[in-house]
Amino acid sequence: MSEKKKQIPLRISSKLHEDIASWAEDEFRSINGQIEYLLTECVKWRKRGKKDMAGQSGDNT
Structure with a gap:
């Protein structure tokens, strides 16, 4: 059985889209x-x- 994936809307800049593409x-x-x-x-x-x-x-000494 395949994993059910969530769909989410995502808005990114045109430049970021070009870079990712x-x-x-x-x-x-x-x-x-x-x-x-x-x-x-x-x-x-x-x-x-x-x-x-x-x-x-937590001691950085």
């Missing part, structure tokens, strides 16, 4: 696929950062 073409993805990939990677990066920060003490 070019990047998507370079990586053989659709624009939607590229946006989903970038968001997924960003969330993974943020979660890793929080795990790294959780292991640190």
